[in-house]
Amino acid sequence: MDHTKHLISLAAAAPLVFGVLLAMGGATGPVAWSGISAERMLANIKILSSDEYEGRAPASKGEELATQFIEKQFKQLGLKPGNPDGAYFQNVPMVGITADPAAELVFADPAGGKQMTLKYADDFVAWTKREEPQVSVDADMVFVGYGVVAPEYKWDDYKGADVKGKVMVVLINDPPVPDPNDPSKLDEKTFKGKAMTYYGRWTYKFEIAAKRGAAGCLIVHQTAPAGYPWGVVKNSNTGEQFSLVTADKGMSRSAVEGWMTYDKAKELFAMAGKDFDALEKAAVSRDFRPVDLGLKASLALKNSIRTIESKNVVAKLEGADPMLRDEYVIYTAHWDHLGIGPEVNGDKIYHGAVDNASGVAGLLEIARAYTEIQPPPRRSILFLSVTAEEKGLLGSQYYAEHPLYPLVKTLAEINMDGLNMLGPTKDMEVIGLGQSTLDDVVKAVAAEQGRAVKPDAEPEKGYYYRSDHFNFAKQGVPALDPSEGVDYVGKPPGWGLEMREKFTAEDYHKPSDKVKPYWTCVALSRICSFSERSAIASQIRKPTQPGRLGRNSRRQGKRCPSQPREGRTEYVPYRENMA
């Protein structure tokens, strides 16, 4: 699960042209394309999101169908197997752990004799990443505020408290620190103002709690700070939960990880004789200290465990230039979705049409365009459809940790997760703008199209950390997720964001994420028009130092934030904080 991501807003064509700039490797003059077909894309989306594909869960019939479908398309396009072993697949070993949904989480007051019982899925979700048939906790609870240890912001919510063997209760997102000069705004200098940093992400909360030796960590869900409603948390965290296979069988993680609803958290604090609102406020301060709740949390999870191999599907278009063909541009789009789950309005297949049949269809169409492009690209291009994005970005994590081609020779990673189906826009939004050296390329393309480049419209939702490009960025590969923007041609201001919110509320991670009759692929064909493409192709820049494009900003004296080798970056916390 990543749980989430920006929705509806990505256009296939924008990532295409960004990649072309890099992949062409300095070629100049017009590039001849054959058309990108919106109809073909829509047809592929319909196939991938059909009932037959059963929501494309990893290690299901849906995986077999989806990965075979993608492989077949790659073969038909004449693309080479992307794995040097001669296959179109990269196996991704994962462990799947299913907790018994009969689990109850009990908060008890040992002194007062009171207790409250939370109902699985309705009130809380919990899981373990440990490969053990049973895990249990029965431990003191400590409220650790936002659970952040961020030396660069001189922030430490743990304050050296001994939390070993205890259960952390933690708030989601970054501490919302007000601007000292204008309390109506958030302080840009502390946790980047309104934008979510990695410290705000749920993954981080669990990582740091485990590192401090906590037995458990429960995040208090709040819709606005999390960026999604409880239903998303519930759907994404119940049923089988996957991780990459690790040498220590998950034992470095806390025994129990989970979320609880806001309402139950308030009840919990009331039972502890504490005021949730007051403590939430107190947590927005460097002076905050962990608060012992004086209550115990007990939970036993019975787990069924299996190991599986899921698959990334990967194809390669070899670069035409012998000098440049060992340099790579990677396009990614995850093929997986949530599979079959709880029934909603009579449907239990989570079709994932936007998320992310659309991205896969875009990937296939981009691959097709590249095979027909003249002159052919000089650099090599990988088309990588990854697994288990919905399970925590696992397929892309596996590739980034076990790359098939050196990451240092990987100039760019362009991710597609949820394409725009709503029509052309006047702007272009880039998840990851300001985070990598690809900004210049993005701006050049946008300028050609007369479109405004905007950073992520909702940085508070932390989309940058919520899809597959982030795993590449963590390894130092310039990576981004170009998006279609929110300012739609012929629509009133605010319509784009409204439609996005409507999707989040009604369809996101629900069975109803299906092909809609009102979808238009106008945006795609418009952007892909021949004139626009040839105009872009004539603007292709030659990187001053081939193979080092991702390091340009360093030479220009700017910091390249996607460089973990520097020890810290804009968005990855200090290495010491990483679990």
Ligand SMILES: [Zn+2]
């Ligand atoms: Zn998703």
